[in-house]
Amino acid sequence: MDKSRTLKSFTDSSANVYNGKSKFELINCPRNGKNCKTHLLEINRNYSDSDYFYQNKEYQESIEALNAAFSKTFELNEDICSNCAKLFRCTIVQSLQNIHLELHKLSTGFFKKNDYKSSYILADSTLNSLIKNID
Numbered sequence: 065m066d067k068s069r070t071l072k073s074f075t076d077s078s079a080n081v082y083n084g085k086s087k088f089e090l091i092n093c094p095r096n097g098k099n100c101k102t103h104l105l106e107i108n109r110n111y112s113d114s115d116y117f118y119q120n121k122e123y124q125e126s127i128e129a130l131n132a133a134f135s136k137t138f139e140l141n142e143d144i145c146s147n148c149a150k151l152f153r154c155t156i157v158q159s160l161q162n163i164h165l166e167l168h169k170l171s172t173g174f175f176k177k178n179d180y181k182s183s184y185i186l187a188d189s190t191l192n193s194l195i196k197n198i199d
């Protein structure tokens with residue numbers, strides 16, 4: 065893989081994942097968000113923290129914020145909003161997968177840097193534990 069291509073895919077993926085808007089919206093909530101709105105606000109806040117850290121290449125903090133958002137989904141009333149919770153979790157896992165992929169490139173690829181290694185290990189273990197709890 066040549067240098068310019070690596071840089072390009074790096075820029076593209078960050079633009080796709082984080083567009084600066086509220087990541088989570090209620091599309092199929094049976095209660096129109098009455099039950100899950102407060103959680104949604106907190107989850108979105110964790111999510112934009114994660115975005116901020118991500119833009120600053122503070123990957124560990126970014127991963128921890130996603131992890132916090134994920135934990136918060138378990139505070140939802142699952143009887144009413146199990147689909148909302150599931151949707152939030154899937155989206156969080158997708159974002160973490162993107163960070164994981166990027167760190168994999170950064171720690172093993174052309175621009176190999178050892179300081180990304182520990183972030184990659186954290187992304188890897190966090191991703192594994194999140195996937196186990198996804199439904």
Ligand SMILES: [Zn+2]
Pocket residue numbers: 090093094095096097098099100144145148
């Ligand atoms: Zn809901």
